[in-house]
Amino acid sequence: MKKLINNPDDVLREQLEGMQLAHHDLIHIHLDPAFITRKEATPKGKVALISGGGSGHEPMHGGFVGYGMLDAACPGEIFTSPTPDQMYEAGKAVEAGAGILNLVKNYTGDVMNFEMAADMLMADGIKVQNLIIDDDVAVKDSLYTAGRRGVGTTVLMEKIVGAAAEDGYTLEQLSTLARKVNRYGRSMGMALTSCITPANGSPSFEIGDDEMEIGIGIHGEPGIQREKMKTVDEITEMMTLGILEDPAYHRQLRAWSPEKGEWIDVAETDEPFGSGDQVIAFVNSMGGTPVSELYGVYRKMNEIIEKKGLTVVRNLIGPYITSLEMQGCSITLLKADEEILKYWDAPAHTPALRKGM
Amino acid sequence: MITKSHLIEWLRACDAIYTENKTYLTQLDTAIGDADHGNNMHRGFRKVGEQLDSLADKDIGALLKAVAMTLISTVGGASGPLYGTFFLQAAGKASGLNELNAAQMADVLEAGIGGIKMRGKASAGDKTMLDAFIPALEAFRTTPDDLQTALNNAADAAEKGAEDTIPLIARKGRASYLGERSRGHKDPGATSAAMMLRELAKAAEGDA
Numbered sequence: 001m002k003k004l005i006n007n008p009d010d011v012l013r014e015q016l017e018g019m020q021l022a023h024h025d026l027i028h029i030h031l032d033p034a035f036i037t038r039k040e041a042t043p044k045g046k047v048a049l050i051s052g053g054g055s056g057h058e059p060m061h062g063g064f065v066g067y068g069m070l071d072a073a074c075p076g077e078i079f080t081s082p083t084p085d086q087m088y089e090a091g092k093a094v095e096a097g098a099g100i101l102n103l104v105k106n107y108t109g110d111v112m113n114f115e116m117a118a119d120m121l122m123a124d125g126i127k128v129q130n131l132i133i134d135d136d137v138a139v140k141d142s143l144y145t146a147g148r149r150g151v152g153t154t155v156l157m158e159k160i161v162g163a164a165a166e167d168g169y170t171l172e173q174l175s176t177l178a179r180k181v182n183r184y185g186r187s188m189g190m191a192l193t194s195c196i197t198p199a200n201g202s203p204s205f206e207i208g209d210d211e212m213e214i215g216i217g218i219h220g221e222p223g224i225q226r227e228k229m230k231t232v233d234e235i236t237e238m239m240t241l242g243i244l245e246d247p248a249y250h251r252q253l254r255a256w257s258p259e260k261g262e263w264i265d266v267a268e269t270d271e272p273f274g275s276g277d278q279v280i281a282f283v284n285s286m287g288g289t290p291v292s293e294l295y296g297v298y299r300k301m302n303e304i305i306e307k308k309g310l311t312v313v314r315n316l317i318g319p320y321i322t323s324l325e326m327q328g329c330s331i332t333l334l335k336a337d338e339e340i341l342k343y344w345d346a347p348a349h350t351p352a353l354r355k356g357m
Numbered sequence: 358m359i360t361k362s363h364l365i366e367w368l369r370a371c372d373a374i375y376t377e378n379k380t381y382l383t384q385l386d387t388a389i390g391d392a393d394h395g396n397n398m399h400r401g402f403r404k405v406g407e408q409l410d411s412l413a414d415k416d417i418g419a420l421l422k423a424v425a426m427t428l429i430s431t432v433g434g435a436s437g438p439l440y441g442t443f444f445l446q447a448a449g450k451a452s453g454l455n456e457l458n459a460a461q462m463a464d465v466l467e468a469g470i471g472g473i474k475m476r477g478k479a480s481a482g483d484k485t486m487l488d489a490f491i492p493a494l495e496a497f498r499t500t501p502d503d504l505q506t507a508l509n510n511a512a513d514a515a516e517k518g519a520e521d522t523i524p525l526i527a528r529k530g531r532a533s534y535l536g537e538r539s540r541g542h543k544d545p546g547a548t549s550a551a552m553m554l555r556e557l558a559k560a561a562e563g564d565a
Contacts, residue, residue: 033430054433080393080433108530109435112476116429116438144526145533199396200383217534219391224534
């Protein structure tokens, strides 16, 4: 293992300390338990937007704390969900009378830990809703698996929902918008190489020099299909068509029912993309792939999208939701209506994403 | 009878067994999950081990609750809330007690395992820790009178249950994304659960 680290056990803390020093004008880092808040207190009456998850995906989520995006982020150990005490303390720190919306990527651990945290916050009389993001079309089956994983749509979600929270949306309005963004967003990823967590010191999975893994999530977990290496045009076509031709997706998602006072499963359906749709296109590096190659992906992706009668109206290109040093990329397409575009274009100022201010 | 000092010895042994098997459990998790189970169990039970001396004067319910809170706040992943809920629900059945007879032990195990089912919404055969816990509880309940034999049978059943996860297709957790490819691998959660129950049976043999 060759990594720019000291002791593997200190990686997370040292990274947070570095972030604090670099971005003290925007964020404040808390340790024991670890969470990141904006430097300024949440304005009274604004819904607090919190996300979190395993570390190793930087800049997500901590890099998106700031005006127009998150109020707090909870970093877990690398590729391991954060724990409820982190979300609880973060929630107590940033809640400002209008409740909390937790943006939770659909991984078994994240869902359970955020649920326990929401229970603890609600026991203190705070209104909380958890919104589960599940956009990875590589997972076909929701009946016999934990369902689609939360991947690239998360970044777009944090931008759009964050701006709407800034604009005074109530918790209910914000949850409705977030559910729509989740229904409208679809992603697919692939890996050329594996990655090494500092704690393990060896690759999360083995992959040959001439092979690639299709359908990888954002962790070291293996994808769904191993293939021989292909050209960027062929790979991009596989991913873009995988997204555009994905049929309607039905599943049940956990949510808190304030009326019933319990966690319930809510049926959700993602409708397929269609000709005439406007989309926000997000081409993301898994960490080890250079931006130059992402533009190669974008070129072919745009060609396919136009051929199918859709239009890319906004884009985001770069490493925003990564998997340590893994080489590979993901494509996220988000159907964009007026409300989504308005909040995509709204100002934001965070360590990793800055728009219009 | 299982006394509080048996349980403290058990938790100390869990710390040792997860330290010893950190790499092994992570290897199992590398095959079908996200390669962190051994690290997470080690981190959680190391913390539990550090706290045991300060818990010596608590009753069994308070001891198990303290373990639950430590695991919930240190383990992370899915195993943190699942094992945390196991100890939390178990604690509710041992409140105020300083020793457990066979019937009370069965209630404690049943409550804990019920908590895992509630939190994880998994069933037998989904290739999870429940594939060790469910047969263990069954074996414990069907062993008449002798508590030590019941614990030994429970540990045997848990180990067999963990082995029996090898041909199964995972239906919960990260391994479920692999579908057919999850066959042929032993489930890490079932393996760590079987280790925990084996250590319980061994600790009960000691002097109280």
